[in-house]
Amino acid sequence: MNTKRREKLNSRPINRDSFFEEWPEGGLVAMKSPYDPLPSVRVENGLIVEMDGKSLEDFDSLELFIARYGIRTDRVTEAMKKPSREIAHMIVDINVSREEVLAITTAITPAKMLEVVNCLNPVEMMMGQMKMRVRKTPANQAHVTNVLDNPALLAADAAEAALRGFSEIETTCAVSRYAPFNAMAILVGGLSARPGVLTQCAMEESLEVKMGMRGLTSYAETVSLYGTEEAMDDGDDTVWSKAFLASAYASRGMKMRCTSGTGAEVLLGHSKNKSMLYLEILCVFLAKASGIQGVQNGSISCIGITTSVPKGFLAIAAENLTVSLLDLEVASGNDQTFTHSDIRRTAKLLMQMLPGTDFVTSGYSAVPNFDDVFAGSNTDCDDYDDFYIIQRDMQVDGGIEPIREDAAIAARNKGARACQAAFAELGLPAITDEEVEAATYAYSNEEMPKRNMSADLTAAHDFMAKGTTAADIALALHRGGFPDVAENIMNMMKQRVSGDCLQVSAILDDQMGVISGLNNRNNYQGPGTGYRLREERWEKLKTKDSALVPHLILEETGRDQYRTMRKGLSEGEYAEPGEADIVIGVSPAFANKSTGDEISKNHLRILEEIREAVLEEGLAVEVVKMYHTSDLTEIASLSARFSISGIGIGIQSNGRICINNKNKEVDEGIEAFYNMPLTAYSKYRKIGKQTADFVRGRPLEKCEESKPAGLTNYQLQMLRLSGEERQFINKNKKPCRLVFE
Amino acid sequence: MSKLDYKKDYPLAEQRPELIQTPTGKTLEEINLENLLLDEVRIEDCRISQQTLEYQAQIAESAGSPQIAMNLRRAGELTRFDDEKILKIYSALRPFRSTKEDLLGIAEELEREGAVLNGAYVREAAAVYEKRKKLKGDKGSSL
Structure with missing residues (x-):
């Protein structure tokens, strides 16, 4: 019989991987x-x-x-x-x-x-x-494919990949006769979003050369x-x-x-x-x-063997x-699924992502892995945010950048429309508006209307037989209302004439400038040298739309409305026992004007939220400011003593809250502790209501939104506020009642 | 003209655009969408010339890559051949496709047309294929 632990381990993803002894x-x-x-x-x-x-x-x-x-x-x-x-x-x-x-x-x-x-x-x-590594600046490559070889979706996905900053985009086919269309779809899609994106279509050597010679790749x-x-x-x-x-x-x-x-x-x-x-x-x-x-x-495709x-x-x-x-130039793999374990695939990625290579992956799947015709990649489109956050966590450039959702939608739509126009002008089977719309918002091929495959394949064959080239595509795009995309394609052709991309590790920036191992030579020789992720690029890479802005944390609800209803607080008499049913005790720096206007306003609002919630429950509440201590449990304990019910709420300027009971010793009297530095107002309101309920004899619930400090996004802000708290301590001043004006 | 150097002449399109001409005699500047629309430029004009490849070979050499330089010089010779011909030579060089005579014939043809590096290269392949049994009919035979 196994231990339960072994059984749990056996069920973990890692144990679905295969391993071999050396032979x-x-x-x-x-x-x-x-x-x-x-x-x-x-x-x-x-x-x-x-x-x-x-x-x-x-x-x-x-x-x-x-x-x-x-x-x-x-x-x-x-x-x-x-x-x-x-x-x-x-x-x-x-x-x-x-x-x-x-x-x-x-x-x-x-x-x-x-x-x-x-x-x-x-x-x-x-x-x-x-x-x-040869090139100083690292880059990345994307896979763009789908199991239906749908051209509108390929174009939309290529456009999004280009916008995310992939320097190269690679496609291949589920059905090989689709090859010229797939090549054209990512060429048009990629270049509709960013000039200078290099594209390829992985096929049998002869066909691949032929497509390349015609400028389709x-x-x-x-x-x-x-x-x-x-x-x-x-x-x-x-x-x-x-x-x-x-x-x-x-x-x-x-x-x-x-x-x-x-x-x-x-x-x-x-x-x-x-x-x-x-x-x-x-x-x-x-x-x-x-x-x-x-x-x-x-x-690459044999990674299952090597990693076994x-x-x-x-x-x-x-x-x-x-x-x-x-x-x-090294395009360093990470382009194939090889493990069931997320931990293991991340460990693998980091070995190339942290040092940086010419292409960190030689095929990040820009589509869901089930649509990746290269048999799936180590990372796919579901992993973008993980990848970006690793870049942000480590200040490392993995070659791609976060994009805004509206920009993604616009790029996907333009890519699909450009491809639609090229198909129409070249007399190929129509890409419908319905397809364009579906491709714009699609997650995968499953959202795409089905195309007439045999018509596509006949047309693809004729397309090759006629010898259609990139110049024909550029002209078609120009006629079809996409002169900028036509221009980008023409510039890729022009690029060939100079041969600058033939030198080691060349990529193109969005001005069509070549960045290669010759003019962007890796000169790493220790700290402060070589490629450093900084300035504009770092600003881009560390962007996280859902990140909260510390000084605006409490602004998430009703900021403007609050400004007009804001009341001030003024100091009243020394506090005495029996102030009200519930007493809220605040720390020395709380709502102190030197903590800054924004935070001071936030503090007032917090007090109002708690106070209103208690009042709504039909209980009286007063606010008492403590000057002699910043210790939260002590503040809460004292507040409890000033109250009629024996229940006090302590609150520090960093937003942390403690509810205390005067009938117990200071440390044992803690009823609840909310480690929630400056989170949403609604949470403070909830605490006010809970405290009132508690006074009435209902048990205190743990506030489900409260988080341990280690998980908060605002630790720095907390540290600053805690530091200030100590500066405002006045050991000789007694607690005073605060009066709302 | 002295040999080009990657430190001052690369990228060619930015540092030495005046040196670049297509095999059809167009300048880099002339390769643009406007001229394509006017039919002043065609797909045949969007090609790299042997001379430009020679410049790039010199640049690669100056950067310490004689192998890349050699490849670019072989490529320079191939600019004069059309796609079909190049694909045919490639096919002939694949294993078990050609007799030694086939390969030597191709080498002579290449040399006749001035592609001497490629000619020598195919000759070399013919000798190695003979020794290592990669010629037509060798498949399945053991070394």
Whole structure:
């Protein structure tokens, strides 16, 4: 029989995840396998003739490619002499610049890289990532898809994602023949909300290139690399065909990065006993050797495998770091669901979000996960507020920003309407007004009217056959009444002509300015350097619409009305026993004009609320000001003594309330304690009524709105008021009655 | 002209716009919506030129990325080919698609048209494919 505790634990989400013991022979080991090669190098006449224990004639095609192009042979002999631990030290040492580290890490072999990153613990890994990522300013990428491939919804979702600040938006299809429409929908939707948003549509390589060449997409990412020849064969490519593809994209001025990740080779059954990380390091070296500017990695679609074994997260952080150590852009995963546990998925996210990467996620699902055709992401649109608050809590830039609801609605509507106009002008199956309206307010595909899919697919086929390009879309948008969106599309085409986005880690700002690793070089070298979240950007990121404004906390009801009905208080005679049925005792700073006009007004209103509530119950009430103490229980106890019923209410300037009974000792006399610093007036009114009820013999209820101090939003305000309270103590002055004017 | 340097010449569109010309001879400035509407500019004009890619290669080199530079130079040569031709070469380079002769034929053709880097690159692939059994008919055979 299990304990109840075990049963509870078994029912927790984490225990629905799958875990495996390590199994090096099957490649099921994260960071280090006994079968991984040991580092070595030998150079003859400027050529690497031995690498990681293998000589040239035994190299497979991957090793050949890496040895030929992926390592700085001019520095390799020197760099390889440095102990791995020393290189690892350089990576985390703030006194060693990024450039100094790169001079070494771009001149070592894959096995050496494996040894180096194996020296690092998670915090060192993050430290290294913060310092070594290419672009100083972190960014983020979104997934925008839906299971119906509804173009109006895609456009609306892309527009919202663009408004939230995603620098790149990626789509794919539920039905692959929809591809050109999906590509067009997010192109139009994204650019309707913000100039410079890069978009892509992940499809089979040939189709993807074709769409890219026509300007339907502005970058490519799904060029996959694998760490063994057999796995490359399964992916139907060779290193040479992949690298050729890289040149093909560049020849059209198009940004591209490749994709790889730990676990892929295990899943394909081609790991050849090597650790997942070693094989992934080979992939990153292949990308480097191909002259590809960046890599999307971090296990990606195989994250379930990597995270099932010990050190899974660490291996993933290591593969991301390896990309940066080779001076390439890293789009660092977090783009696939892998766990049932919210705690676990957050822990994973933080390893990239806190240090910052070029793209913190390579696919934050901007739609509900069930509509994410990439099989769901680690975070989806339901998590926006959590993500924003983590940014706010830690002053960390995760690449996206909070938006106002009215702005979201406007952007979604414009995106859908622009897409509607483009469809109409290009003679494609109509997007109805009903669809536009539904897309504007939709949560998911479930709110969308169904489209005629076969008509769409026929039209999509013709669209490609006719060779429709981004220029046709721009012209259609111009005719359809969206000249600004047309202009944004044209500017994306213009962008290709200069090729500035071909350099490492390029994104575009909303003025179409390029921000890349070349003009926004990461120069982190310790506190105060590198990227700092501050000023305008911080103002944006810390925005939380529902946050209460401390000095306006009590203004939530009837502020203007209150101003006109406000009464003043004046000091009367010394207080005596038998003042009234109930006595409210206030602290020295309460309603004192030096606590500030706003708060003083709030205080008066609080007193009025309590007083009126008691009067309504037919009991008499008086207010007594204490000068000699600010201790709340003592104030309440004294108030009780001044009352007829023996019940007193004490209240401090920070809004906390205590109800005391004179027939009991000071500390034992506490009947209720409301730790509710300056919350809504209605709550004080309720306390007034409850106290009157209590005098009549009904039990005191615990005020359900009262919160423990640790959970309040106003602790700072409380601290200030408590501090002031002490300054107004006058030990020689007796309690006085306060009279309402 | 001395080689471009990322520190002063990048972004090219901002620092050295006068250097940029499309393969059809348009300037960067001319690529705009107005001209598109007037049919003064067409989609064919919205292309990067070999020369611009060479500039970007120099910029990458100056920033310490010889590999990116090499890729951009190969890309520069590919600007002269249409989409279909590029896709055909890509297909031929995929595993088990081509004989050695097919690949050498492509290499010669590329070289004939002035794409010497790509020609050499396809030759290299042909040699590796032969050694590593990635040629047509090799599928399923063991090394």
